[in-house]
Amino acid sequence: MTNEAGMADRFRGFLPVVVDVETGGFNCKTDALLEVAAVLLEMDDEGLLHRCETIRYHVKPFAGANLEPASLAVNGIDPHHPLRPAIDEKDALQRVFREVRRSVKENRCSRAILVGHNAHFDLGFVNEAIARSEIKRNPFHPFSCFDTATACGIAFGQTVLARAVVAAGLEWDESQAHSASYDAEMTAEVFCEVVNRYRDIFEARRRLD
Numbered sequence: 001m002t003n004e005a006g007m008a009d010r011f012r013g014f015l016p017v018v019v020d021v022e023t024g025g026f027n028c029k030t031d032a033l034l035e036v037a038a039v040l041l042e043m044d045d046e047g048l049l050h051r052c053e054t055i056r057y058h059v060k061p062f063a064g065a066n067l068e069p070a071s072l073a074v075n076g077i078d079p080h081h082p083l084r085p086a087i088d089e090k091d092a093l094q095r096v097f098r099e100v101r102r103s104v105k106e107n108r109c110s111r112a113i114l115v116g117h118n119a120h121f122d123l124g125f126v127n128e129a130i131a132r133s134e135i136k137r138n139p140f141h142p143f144s145c146f147d148t149a150t151a152c153g154i155a156f157g158q159t160v161l162a163r164a165v166v167a168a169g170l171e172w173d174e175s176q177a178h179s180a181s182y183d184a185e186m187t188a189e190v191f192c193e194v195v196n197r198y199r200d201i202f203e204a205r206r207r208l209d
Contacts, residue, residue, distance in 0.1 A: 007043045007107040010195075010202065015109035016041055016146055017100050018051075018191060019116050020184035021125045022075045024061060025068035028124035032065035033089050034058070034077050036126070037180035038096045039188040040103045047199050049192040055099050056181040057092040058085055062132055075178045090133035093126070100139045112139045117152075117161045117187045119145035148191050155194045161186060168193045 007015065018039040025031030037056040043049050061067060061079050078084065100112050116122040123145050130138055152164035161183065165172045168190050176182040 006047050007041075008109045009206075010043065010047070010049075011109075011113070013110040014113040014141065015100075015104045015107050015111070016115045016191070017103070017112045017140070018184050018188040019114050019119075019122050019126065020180045020187060021122050022077060022178065022180045023071060023125055024079070025066055025071045026121075027066070028121075028128040030066045031071070032059075032061035032067055032079065033125050033129050034061065034075070034079055034086075035180035036089075036092055036096060037184040038100060039184045040099065041188065041192065043107075047203065049195045051185060051188040051192060053099070054181055054185055055096050056184075057087055057095065059089045059092045060086045062089055062129075089129045090135065093129055093133060093135060097135070097137065097139050101137070104139055111141060113141045113144055113146060115146040115148065115187065115191050117148045117183070119147040119149075146191070148187050148194070151194045152190055155197065156190075161190070164190050 018041070020037050021033055022035035023031050023033055035056070035058055037054060039054050040052045041049055042052045067079060104112055114123050114126070126140070127142065148164070149159045153159045156164050156167035158164040158167045162172045162174070162177065165186050170186070170189055172186065
């Protein structure tokens, strides 16, 4: 059972949602958004955070989008493959946002906050896709985010996701890396691990307030 009041209280009314994007380059204004994945989290009755549902979509490059060969070589995406089940970025974002808004409501939070590994990269691509698609109802905070590269550097002494996962005592499968869903799920795992390690400190502070 999700501890709804606990989730809202733990993050000052924000609902953390882990997001990862795969792209056609590093420039969020010019390069294509090719995959988006969002991992919802839940809090149990003991106040521990857990990975829950993953929402993922392949995305069609927007008209005129740049596709850098080096980026495609890393993520292994063929944007024009005839069997690739891609949808327009507006449709993809609206479907993701629908589930995020539902989770925000269920957890009695005010809005979502993006969690990502080097989170401003993912947030930048999401925000640019929102602007291109003229989406009015964005459930995420427009500029604040939780960065697991920073959190893992503090907690585990590692800032690279694969190394942070191993340092946290989890398993990393290199063959699945650089897909939005896998990277988002592993980012969610290390985020939960960091948050859960600080549970007792948070509870002690709250009792003093």
